[in-house]
Amino acid sequence: MDYLKLAKDVVSQAVEWGVEAEAYINVGQNTEINVDRGEVEKLSQAGAKGLGVRVIRDGKGGSARHSGARLGYAYTSDFSANSIRRTIEAAVTLAEVADGDVYRSLPEPQPAPDEELDIYDQALVDLPIERKVEMAKQLERVALGYDKRIVLTNPCMLLSQVGTVAIANSKGIAGSYDKSFIGGFLMAMAADENDRSMAFGFGFGSRLADFAPAEVGEDAARKAVGMLGGKPVPTQRATVVYSPLAATSVLGALSRAVGADALQRNRSFLKDKIGQPVAADMVSVLDNGRLPGGIATRPFDDEGVPTAATRLIDEGVLQTALYDHYTATRDGAASSTGNASRGSHASIPGLDASNFYFQPGLQTPEEVIAGVERGLYVESVMNTASINPISGDYSISAKGYWIENGALSYAVNEVTIALPMQELLQNIKAIGNDLTFVPMMGALGSPTIRVDGVMIGGSG
Amino acid sequence: MLPTESIRRVLDTALQNGGDLAEVYLENTERLSLTLDEGRLEQATQGNDIGGGVRVFYDNSAAYAYTDDLGEEALLEAATAAAAAARGANGIRVCADLTKRKSPVIFQVKRPFERMSTQEKAGVLRQMDEVTRRHSPHIVSVQCGYSETRRRVWIYNSEGVWAEDDRSFLEFRGQVTAQKGDVRQSSATGIGGQIGLEFFDDRDPVQMMPEAADTALLMLDARPAPAGEMPVVITNGWGGVLFHEACGHCMEADFVTKGASAYAGLVGEKVGPDFLTAIDDGTIPGRRGTMRFDDEGTPTKRTVLIENGILQEYMWDLTEARRVGRGSTGNGRRQSFRHMPMPRMTNTFIDAGPHDPEEIIRSVKKGLYAKKLGGGQVEIGRGDYVFTVTEGWLIEDGKLTAPVRGATLVGNGPETLRQIDMIGTDPALDPGRGMCGKIQWARVSVGQPTVRAPKLTVGGTE
Numbered sequence: 018m019d020y021l022k023l024a025k026d027v028v029s030q031a032v033e034w035g036v037e038a039e040a041y042i043n044v045g046q047n048t049e050i051n052v053d054r055g056e057v058e059k060l061s062q063a064g065a066k067g068l069g070v071r072v073i074r075d076g077k078g079g080s081a082r083h084s085g086a087r088l089g090y091a092y093t094s095d096f097s098a099n100s101i102r103r104t105i106e107a108a109v110t111l112a113e114v115a116d117g118d119v120y121r122s123l124p125e126p127q128p129a130p131d132e133e134l135d136i137y138d139q140a141l142v143d144l145p146i147e148r149k150v151e152m153a154k155q156l157e158r159v160a161l162g163y164d165k166r167i168v169l170t171n172p173c174m175l176l177s178q179v180g181t182v183a184i185a186n187s188k189g190i191a192g193s194y195d196k197s198f199i200g201g202f203l204m205a206m207a208a209d210e211n212d213r214s215m216a217f218g219f220g221f222g223s224r225l226a227d228f229a230p231a232e233v234g235e236d237a238a239r240k241a242v243g244m245l246g247g248k249p250v251p252t253q254r255a256t257v258v259y260s261p262l263a264a265t266s267v268l269g270a271l272s273r274a275v276g277a278d279a280l281q282r283n284r285s286f287l288k289d290k291i292g293q294p295v296a297a298d299m300v301s302v303l304d305n306g307r308l309p310g311g312i313a314t315r316p317f318d319d320e321g322v323p324t325a326a327t328r329l330i331d332e333g334v335l336q337t338a339l340y341d342h343y344t345a346t347r348d349g350a351a352s353s354t355g356n357a358s359r360g361s362h363a364s365i366p367g368l369d370a371s372n373f374y375f376q377p378g379l380q381t382p383e384e385v386i387a388g389v390e391r392g393l394y395v396e397s398v399m400n401t402a403s404i405n406p407i408s409g410d411y412s413i414s415a416k417g418y419w420i421e422n423g424a425l426s427y428a429v430n431e432v433t434i435a436l437p438m439q440e441l442l443q444n445i446k447a448i449g450n451d452l453t454f455v456p457m458m459g460a461l462g463s464p465t466i467r468v469d470g471v472m473i474g475g476s477g
Numbered sequence: 478m479l480p481t482e483s484i485r486r487v488l489d490t491a492l493q494n495g496g497d498l499a500e501v502y503l504e505n506t507e508r509l510s511l512t513l514d515e516g517r518l519e520q521a522t523q524g525n526d527i528g529g530g531v532r533v534f535y536d537n538s539a540a541y542a543y544t545d546d547l548g549e550e551a552l553l554e555a556a557t558a559a560a561a562a563a564r565g566a567n568g569i570r571v572c573a574d575l576t577k578r579k580s581p582v583i584f585q586v587k588r589p590f591e592r593m594s595t596q597e598k599a600g601v602l603r604q605m606d607e608v609t610r611r612h613s614p615h616i617v618s619v620q621c622g623y624s625e626t627r628r629r630v631w632i633y634n635s636e637g638v639w640a641e642d643d644r645s646f647l648e649f650r651g652q653v654t655a656q657k658g659d660v661r662q663s664s665a666t667g668i669g670g671q672i673g674l675e676f677f678d679d680r681d682p683v684q685m686m687p688e689a690a691d692t693a694l695l696m697l698d699a700r701p702a703p704a705g706e707m708p709v710v711i712t713n714g715w716g717g718v719l720f721h722e723a724c725g726h727c728m729e730a731d732f733v734t735k736g737a738s739a740y741a742g743l744v745g746e747k748v749g750p751d752f753l754t755a756i757d758d759g760t761i762p763g764r765r766g767t768m769r770f771d772d773e774g775t776p777t778k779r780t781v782l783i784e785n786g787i788l789q790e791y792m793w794d795l796t797e798a799r800r801v802g803r804g805s806t807g808n809g810r811r812q813s814f815r816h817m818p819m820p821r822m823t824n825t826f827i828d829a830g831p832h833d834p835e836e837i838i839r840s841v842k843k844g845l846y847a848k849k850l851g852g853g854q855v856e857i858g859r860g861d862y863v864f865t866v867t868e869g870w871l872i873e874d875g876k877l878t879a880p881v882r883g884a885t886l887v888g889n890g891p892e893t894l895r896q897i898d899m900i901g902t903d904p905a906l907d908p909g910r911g912m913c914g915k916i917q918w919a920r921v922s923v924g925q926p927t928v929r930a931p932k933l934t935v936g937g938t939e
Contacts, residue, residue, distance in 0.1 A: 047815075053537075053735065056536075056537065056538060057538050057562075058537065058538055058539070059538070059539050059540075059541065059817055060538070060539075060540045060541065060562050061540075061541040061542070061543070061817055062541075062542055062558060062562075063530075063542050063543040063544060063555070063558075063815070064544070064545075065543075065545060065815060066545060067545075069524075088519065088520065088521070089521055090520065090521065090522040090523075091522065091523045091524050092522070092523075092524035092525075093524055093525060094525075094526055094527060094528065094545040095525075095527060095545070095546070104524070107523045107524075108523075111521035111522070111523055111595065112521070114511070114518060114521045114595045114596055114599055115517075115518050115519065115520070115521050116517040116518045116519070117517075118517060118519065146562075168736070169735055169736065169737055171731075171732065171735050171737045171858075172916070204858070206737055206858045212859075213739075213858055213859050214858070214859060215856050215857075215858035215859060249934065252704050252705035252706075282514065282515060282618050283617045283618050283654060283656065283661070284618050284654055284661075284663070286661060288661075363508075363522075363524055363526070364522070365520050365522060399854045399856065399861075399863045400852070400853060400854045400863040400864065400865065400885070402852055402854075403851055403852060403864075403865035403885070405663065407654055407661050407662070407663040408660075408661050408662050408663060408696075408882075408883075409661075410882065410883040411883075412702075412865070412883050412884065412885040412936045412937065412938070413863065413885065413936075414854075414861070414863035414885065414887040414936070416861075430861060431861055431887055431888060431889060431934060432887070432934070432936075433704065433863070433885050433887050433934065433935075433936020434936070435704065435883065435885065435936050435937060435938045436938060437883075437938070472704050472936075472937070472938045472939070473704070474704035474705055474885070474887070474934055474935060474936035474937065475705070475934060476705075476706060476934070477705055477706060
């Protein structure tokens with residue numbers, strides 16, 4: 018089926034109501050395989066589809082309490098003519114309820130760079146289900162075979178998705194692209210006579226060749242075994258070295274705090290800080306929606322604006338915000354950075370990071386650790402959703418290893434690490450060269466980083 | 478929905494290559510949501526999700542296929558796909574006669590959502606916004622949201638099960654940001670339930686907003702929370718999120734049957750103080766976790782998890798129950814037809830204890846009172862948990878002396894449960910906005926009386 022044509026048809030139908038309109042279509046084939054002790058425990062496969070219709074009515078008359086354009090949104094997973102007509106009608110009706118906003122409009126078409134983004138791999142589309150099952154089993158087999166103390170994996174999961182996104186609007190935007198994804202993740206559990214320990218391993222990519230199940234299984238197993246016998250350290254202020262996975266806890270909250278929506282609405286600890294130093298000199302942060310092969314890479318964002326590379330923090334100084342069409346229009350001087358994003362066809366586009374990462378440094382992770390006399394190496398963290406991008410409050414739980422004379426020693430768990438984000442960014446003292454992406458909120462990427470003066474909550 | 482003859486054909490197709498049990502799950506979910514921000518009704522969204530899934534159980538495995546088309550043809554196609562994955566399983570079965578089940582849960586939505594206009598619903602958000610802005614000049618941002626969801630499900634299986642449920646959820650949310658100088662603090666709140674417009678008869682979403690604003694204002698001047706081990710008193714109601722995270726997840730059968738839970742193999746063992754009783758109850762009228770039938774067609778029930786400190790039972794879905802040859806407790810839940818069910822909590826709470834709540838606070842010489850809590854997380858294998866205190870107070874010589882901000886609690890669930898030494902006489906359930914994520918999202922309720930743990934690790938910055 019030609020989904021771009023369908024999107025354009027929906028727009029033509031909607032404009033008959035006297036509105037500006039946008040149609041977003043997302044169609045995909047999903048496979049999910051769970052493996053337990055060498056057997057397929059769950060296997061799910063299906064096609065899924067959805068349509069979201071955004072309409073904008075001009076604000077004259079009606080019941081609007083503010084002047085300007087009013088927004089309505091409706092969605093459906095049923096593509097029959099009847100359902101599409103009802104969905105458009107619902108969006109138009111809801112726009113009467115909404116208040117006007119002079120900055121509300123749909124984006125115009127913009128020239129997009131013509132380049133290969135490498136986000137669709139025919140080999141993934143052609144990958145037979147038997148091969149996927151074998152890869153899922155391999156994830157688990159490698160983990161279980163790593164050490165006799167690895168007793169099980171739960172869950173052990175392989176996901177694959179291939180899909181198409183099509184967007185059209187009444188300003189003339191019309192585009193579609195295909196995308197593929199494969200990923201595996203598992204929790205490996207290690208146990209000895211005194212303790213048990215769980216560790217997460219993951220691997221993913223847009224291309225089949227990017228995914229190496231054996232490495233994923235081994236990574237999870239190594240961490241689980243290593244952290245057996247972990248115990249809290251005494252409460253103290255100390256240096257913390259974050260693994261790339263743990264460091265993305267900082268990036269998640271930072272990506273929300275640099276969103277123009279948060280800045281414009283006074284919901285960011287970085288408000289009024291553009292042009293000012295907000296981090297240590299060695300820190301640069303980028304968002305790149307066109308990173309070749311990145312899982313958040315796409316030619317245009319979820320309202321059809323070409324994606325771009327944006328340098329948000331350059332050598333410690335906050336340069337700009339992330340923008341979608343609305344926040345750029347509202348700013349007046351800015352243009353969209355191509356960061357409109359939606360969870361699914363059921364949501365109005367909002368603002369989100371794409372491939373968002375700390376620029377890597379020159380030191381190897383071993384060199385970063387070797388530079389610390391005493392401190393905590395954090396392998397993984399929990400409850401990162403609690404980090405508050407408004408206040409900058411940052412207090413999460415952590416586990417990892419104690420660093421003694423530049424080397425990892427015993428395992429540590431059940432401790433908290435806390436420091437306001439404002440100070441944490443300033444206290445970054447070393448950045449590794451091992452940039453690694455994690456599939457969260459788009460894709461967050463970090464090398465190993467060292468932060469001084471972190472409060473560790475533990476025993477006593 | 479489809480006639481039962483069609484459903485039988487789908488179930489027979491699902492079993493054509495063998496298998497122990499086939500199931501058809503159909504769903505129609507309608508949703509309306511409104512968001513008010515900066516005093517403007519900005520977002521109004523409406524839509525529906527319709528679809529169905531076919532599952533075939535064989536040995537300890539299950540194959541699933543779903544479709545967003547509810548015609549017989551599309552379901553037969555899904556059944557064929559699920560059957561293909563189950564090929565080679567033992568025994569060819571045919572579907573038994575489908576008999577509509579009756580649920581023991583009896584409560585009805587009295588006034589459906591459509592009896593109030595979208596404009597009137599938006600009007601409630603406007604009041605919430607105005608009241609909050611008037612509350613203090615330091616309030617710099619107010620966001621309010623309303624959502625209503627009607628989720629209807631139809632479940633059939635080859636053993637003759639035919640179950641239907643109709644669940645209506647209403648929810649108001651608010652987030653307030655306060656600022657003084659360069660210091661900002663935010664506070665979130667929410668209220669709701671499985672209820673229709675009769676919600677408004679005895680509850681008022683406008684009232685919760687000044688209270689949320691007060692928390693944000695209080696936290697502006699709060700000192701940083703201390704770090705280290707200390708006695709912690711946790712509020713009743715939403716404080717039950719502690720038990721939910723730290724212990725409840727470890728009693729969900731999927732982790733238990735694999736030996737991957739800290740509570741595996743401990744039924745009949747002492748896991749908490751004598752005066753501790755904990756319950757999961759999917760039958761409480763009006764609560765978010767309540768279902769007439771779970772998402773596998775099993776009637777929900779009241780399951781005593783811990784009685785007088787002794788572990789009694791886990792929470793089971795069909796998959797895990799079949800694995801060990803027992804029955805489900807009605808805890809099989811799924812986010813939507815795009816997901817396979819898994820064991821999940823419903824409404825989970827600690828029952829009343831013997832201690833006077835005021836006496837519990839008076840008993841602490843130096844510690845933390847967790848008055849409001851945010852979300853939390855647990856690592857099920859070991860039971861290590863963490864959660865956020867969004868409004869904390871220092872307790873000094875038995876009195877609440879100063880608000881503190883940025884506190885986190887960490888510990889090990891089973892250890893924390895064992896050390897609890899006071900449980901209040903004031904049990905309460907949360908105000909109705911609980912959402913639990915375990916790969917899939919599920920609406921839940923939590924609850925507890927005031928509880929004291931003599932030695933928890935607090936993660937502050939001082």
